[in-house]
Amino acid sequence: MRHTLSIVVSDRPGELSRIVGLFSARGFNIETISAGATLDPQWARVTIVTRGDDRTIDQICKQCARLARVRDVQDVTTRPHIEREMALITVNAEAGLPRQEVLNLVGIFRAKVVDVSHSQIVVEASGNKEKVETFIEMLKPIGIHEITRTGRIAIGRLSNLEAEEDETDGNHETNETYESHQSYSSRSPN
């Protein structure tokens, strides 16, 4: 099963490569990875999407938590959360029908046009993986020139009521596992 791990690590040179190195050394896979600052500039958050059965995921989390500069590892998949990724896509779309088609899709997927030339158009889409992928699939017949995608990021959900744009979010089935959600905080207070 696919899991999204959220790892809080000291924001210092080399720390990200420790995490990545650990994945390759122990034969774990990384589907996507993204890193960014947290509120506290000392700590960065790394979001990794990986695959594995429960025991593998448990091992991955424990191994990450063992790193000296990792403060916290959460398997966010085990509780309600929101996931997003983003894609920038350059589509070959001359003025006229093809361009109209792209604009239609942009409307349907609530994407954005961010740049345009005579023959091409750059669109920005964000959402969960399925949404971004479906969007890309729909654009393919028109002619995609280039794609850049971010890794996935995730955050805990405040409430389950907020359906709005998130009907397509996966992992609803995991809601009831809320109680058993795993934290691999590597340290205990002393």
Added chain:
Amino acid sequence: MSARPALSRYPDSLSPPCAQPSPRGAEILINALVHEGVDSIFGYPGGAVLHIYDELWRARDRITHYLVRHEQGAVHMAEGYARASGRVGVALVTSGPGATNAITGIANAYMDSTPIVVITGQVPLRLIGTDAFQEVDTVGITRPCVKHNYLVRDVCDLAAVVHEAFHLARTGRPGPVVIDIPKDVSAAQASYSRLDHIRFPISERISYLDRRALSCAASQILKAERPVMYVGGGIVNSGASEELRALAEHLQLPVTPTLMGLGGFPSAHSLSLGMLGMHGTYTANMAVAESDLLIAVGVRFDDRVTGKLATFAPHARVIHIDIDPANVGKNRLPDLSLIADARQALKALREEISFRDYAEIVRSITQRSKWWDQLRHWQREQPLRFSGSRDRIKPQHVIRELHRLTSGEAIIASDVGQHQMWAAQFYPFKHERQWITSGGLGAMGFGVPAAIGAQLAFRDRLVIAVVGDGGFQMTNQELATAVQYELPIKVVIMNNGYLGMVRQWQEMFHERTYSEVDLSVAPDFVKLADAYGAFARRASRPEELTAVLQAGLEHDGVSVIDVVVEKEENVFPIVPAGANSRDMIFQSEGV
């Protein structure tokens, strides 16, 4: 189950204010080492560490530097020192080749959870990344085999880094920490304060033994009909042997140590089943195969112990006690786990049991009498044995003789190969930290330098390196170090003219294809040792053995005893790699 999630973490505020310029990085380093209680360093100089060596020279009355003959030796010595004493061992090497030569030792310490700090020189900061002379990415190369490592970019961080490195090396599950110091950082000036105020943003896993888990473990142990305690290096690292013994004796539990756990429980104790695993005893392997409760303490279910994992302890519930949560559930999913220091956990377990009804304890012990009958039966059926010989020296007999002549009190450092297994099987260890071997990495060349390190930790004790003719030739240059510093180790070479362990596998599993294992072209080890200034003797005939061993052991300086042993002897029993541990192969001929 028992470690609570963190409530708070301290930020990375490591830099003390850099106020008045005063001491240089090298001096700060030495002071920090002294503060950490370091009085010995094993090292080898080079361009990138010249400033540090300047300072070491000045500080020579506070820290003694031991000049090794190869950096691998320096790290193995630091390991031997740490393994014998429980203190953090320190090695110092230069950049580039110095660092790469040290890797084997670092990886070895990582696999065997040995607390060492390795200081490596690095090219000056401004040259990093330019493929400068003797530049390697030490932090990158060592990353997968250290507990943590540092590239010190600012001299003001240096003291804090050193203190944190020692803290990390010795706490939790111990391990190696590397500090990479660019030449200009060791030369730069900075102010130094003791930095007592620093609170580490790093691992301090204080375990909270969960009462419920403890009570559940106690009940399971009391209820078990066929329990076995499977104990490893964690017992030694946490100093848990007393507690282990008390618990085992209290409930009459059978105990089997791993290769790394030897000495953590007295081998000759009536509750000991002998070593577990590939070359473990029949009884230990059978006991685990039949057990209904495995009490695993400070172990990691290593493949050399479990054989085929799926058939390891197939009927047993597992209670796993370990300080490293990542060890729990890695290879075998336990039914109950306690993430804790082995000594604390065993103590708490014993206390928990002492609250129980006396009748329950008596019942628990009596219900296991059948199990003990079975265990004793296995012990009689297949004890460790070897066939005698009138004209060849049997390697197992050499170990027995060593045991007898040393009253079982020597510190034994072994190399890797057949001799290692015979030493493990035939030298009954009494105390923890008496047995120093390369377990996880299986690094040939470990024995001699590890013995030197152990000898430094205990100058007055008898320290014996039991090595093969192959492994000895990987690090024998360290005899010079031993002679120079009057560290009177005794080296016993089990000279079989072969890379014996490999030859054994070729004989048993590769249709006797003795490909590249012949070591018959070797130096005369007696002359070699003599050239190094060591006392040396050879025994080739059984009747010479005792006298030669005695002479070597009684000599008060470094001695080398070349024992020419049976060439094609095999280590038995053996569980073939990846096999069911019931499928042990025994010696073919009788006696």
